[in-house]
Amino acid sequence: MITRLIGLILATTSIAASFAEEVTIYLDDYGVPHIYAETEEAGLFADGWAQAHDRLRQILDNFARAMGKYAECFGAGEKDTNVRSDLEVLMWDHYGTAKKFYEDKLPPEFRKHNAAYIAGINRYMAEHPDEVPAWWTYGDVDVYMSVAFSRQYIWSWPLGEASEDLGRIGLKTKFDIDFRYSNEMAVAPSRSADGHAMLVIDPHLGWFGRQRYWEVRIHADELQLSGFATAGFPYVSLGHNDHVAWAHTTGGPDTADVYELRLNPKDPLQYLYDGEYRPLQTRKVSISVKGEAAPREITFYASHHGPIVSRNDNLAYAAKLSYADEVGYLESRRRFAISHNVAEVREGLEILQVMPQNVMVADTNGDIFYQRTGRVPIRPAGFDFSRPVNGSTSRTEWIGLHPTKDLIQVLNPKSGYMQNCNITPDVMMVGSPMEKSLYPDYIFGQPAMLTHQRGTRATELLHSNPKITEQQMMEIALDQKCYQHERWVEELDNADAAIHRERSKDYDDAIKRVKAWDGFARRDSNGALVYYYWRHALAELAGKDEIVAMIKKVNNYLDLFGVPDDRSHLAKLGDAHTPTNELARIDEKE
Numbered sequence: 001m002i003t004r005l006i007g008l009i010l011a012t013t014s015i016a017a018s019f020a021e022e023v024t025i026y027l028d029d030y031g032v033p034h035i036y037a038e039t040e041e042a043g044l045f046a047d048g049w050a051q052a053h054d055r056l057r058q059i060l061d062n063f064a065r066a067m068g069k070y071a072e073c074f075g076a077g078e079k080d081t082n083v084r085s086d087l088e089v090l091m092w093d094h095y096g097t098a099k100k101f102y103e104d105k106l107p108p109e110f111r112k113h114n115a116a117y118i119a120g121i122n123r124y125m126a127e128h129p130d131e132v133p134a135w136w137t138y139g140d141v142d143v144y145m146s147v148a149f150s151r152q153y154i155w156s157w158p159l160g161e162a163s164e165d166l167g168r169i170g171l172k173t174k175f176d177i178d179f180r181y182s183n184e185m186a187v188a189p190s191r192s193a194d195g196h197a198m199l200v201i202d203p204h205l206g207w208f209g210r211q212r213y214w215e216v217r218i219h220a221d222e223l224q225l226s227g228f229a230t231a232g233f234p235y236v237s238l239g240h241n242d243h244v245a246w247a248h249t250t251g252g253p254d255t256a257d258v259y260e261l262r263l264n265p266k267d268p269l270q271y272l273y274d275g276e277y278r279p280l281q282t283r284k285v286s287i288s289v290k291g292e293a294a295p296r297e298i299t300f301y302a303s304h305h306g307p308i309v310s311r312n313d314n315l316a317y318a319a320k321l322s323y324a325d326e327v328g329y330l331e332s333r334r335r336f337a338i339s340h341n342v343a344e345v346r347e348g349l350e351i352l353q354v355m356p357q358n359v360m361v362a363d364t365n366g367d368i369f370y371q372r373t374g375r376v377p378i379r380p381a382g383f384d385f386s387r388p389v390n391g392s393t394s395r396t397e398w399i400g401l402h403p404t405k406d407l408i409q410v411l412n413p414k415s416g417y418m419q420n421c422n423i424t425p426d427v428m429m430v431g432s433p434m435e436k437s438l439y440p441d442y443i444f445g446q447p448a449m450l451t452h453q454r455g456t457r458a459t460e461l462l463h464s465n466p467k468i469t470e471q472q473m474m475e476i477a478l479d480q481k482c483y484q485h486e487r488w489v490e491e492l493d494n495a496d497a498a499i500h501r502e503r504s505k506d507y508d509d510a511i512k513r514v515k516a517w518d519g520f521a522r523r524d525s526n527g528a529l530v531y532y533y534w535r536h537a538l539a540e541l542a543g544k545d546e547i548v549a550m551i552k553k554v555n556n557y558l559d560l561f562g563v564p565d566d567r568s569h570l571a572k573l574g575d576a577h578t579p580t581n582e583l584a585r586i587d588e589k590e
Helices: 040-066 070-074 078-092 094-105 108-127 143-154 156-167 329-337 342-349 453-463 470-477 485-497 505-516 526-542 544-554 568-572
Strands: 002-005 024-028 033-037 181-187 198-204 213-220 223-230 238-240 244-250 256-264 267-273 276-279 281-287 296-302 308-312 315-321 357-363 368-373 409-411 417-420
Touching: 024 040, 033 040, 040 070, 040 078, 040 108, 040 143, 040 213, 040 223, 070 078, 078 094, 078 281, 078 296, 094 143, 108 143, 108 329, 143 156, 143 329, 156 256, 156 308, 156 315, 181 244, 181 357, 181 368, 181 453, 181 470, 198 238, 198 244, 198 357, 198 470, 244 342, 296 308, 329 342, 342 357, 342 368, 357 417, 368 417, 417 453, 453 470, 485 505, 485 526, 485 544, 505 526, 526 544
Parallel strands: 033 213
Antiparallel strands: 002 024, 024 033, 181 198, 181 417, 213 223, 223 238, 238 244, 244 357, 256 267, 256 315, 267 276, 281 296, 308 315, 357 368, 368 409
């Protein structure tokens, strides 16, 4: 229900007077703004104003981070966390890159609408100067800040891939990689009870920090939009319009590489390339830290491949990210927002600006679509790009980018459903046509048939129901069943039977509760709580190697897909393109 006009706060004046038209913002019972305007430009002006009304501090916080000013605003942070954040931002120069390419790479229509959004934020700041935090000393926000933040926001994906390459030879970067997890499901009309396509958009992100979403509805000419935006973005990241809905989950092809450079023993500021030494590029930056008298002076070094992110004796390691000079992520969001069908969303993907993601789409025509998307370099054959490759020869240079037709995707799968919660495409449905053997390793991006209990449980529920209702879709998204818990209870029963000593009352009570538990992690389930603490205590007592061996023995999330019950798929974890902490979280990530 709509409860009040935000115009009351504005003394009923138009907040978009510069566009010579009236804009109205309603707030519903949940405080979600519903914006009504005649033009997209005015609607996005109101979008910026309303977002600042709700989340001004978070917008400015995100922009400070994107400019590399976080330590200047908030201090070094625990163990220099804020300084490391600034180092990453300044190394890739998000704000400078936004300024450099804004005019050349972004279409005029996007620039006009982004400027309207930024003007709305500035209008709110001018009207409410007391709400501008004291640490924000940079005046009005500008159009480059939103673009810089869109780069900084996605950087954990490609930078994380480069960091994993380094990790495979035992080296680390100083950056903090931000892993994220989500869920998405699509059902075709043939499998839905009411004959319409359905999509579940289920991000699993935090309530605080840059990931915190803000909900909005916009009705402004071509822009008829509902969904969730990050503070500092003019368009929603996840949501729907009158025709199309779209969702994302983390996971995707490999969009970054690390090049190993041989330094000149006589001059470590030179590196070998095709038989000759080239100079490393140098760039000095200063990081002002709140509470410190003098700024910290940092020198970055870079080769033609990219910046040096690690060194080891006479070797240097340069990270090459396919997004290094790109500024179009927000443009891709606009293309999604004004799409009329799956085909137009696919056109939005073709500009190769979305980060490595599992993108799922449904439209009112009844089509459902999936693409494992990303800006994927074409690598020359004969080299292992899952580890640092020889950067001293032109033979390892990228030779272009894969068009989206080369990427893993499916339109209207025969299963009539699909789901992804950070799993691989071959286990998104029973009988998936997206087998790893059909694609280069770096396009598939992970070991084959990589899933977990949440993924298999969701597939099981979708697969077993020939006509799924809207209510059932929501129940599947919120399902609380611990898949294959009974295997662990059986192991506990066997271990209990082997104990020949006196048992305490508490021990007997705990065993009974676990055995009687139905496997659902409801908030009032004592059995679920006992099971949770038992599994964590078991992992702590057994140690990593033993608990990994037990997981291999007990669980097999591939039964549903017809894979033999030998649990050998778990041995693949830790291979190329798999996070090194996957084994530790594979059975507990729910």
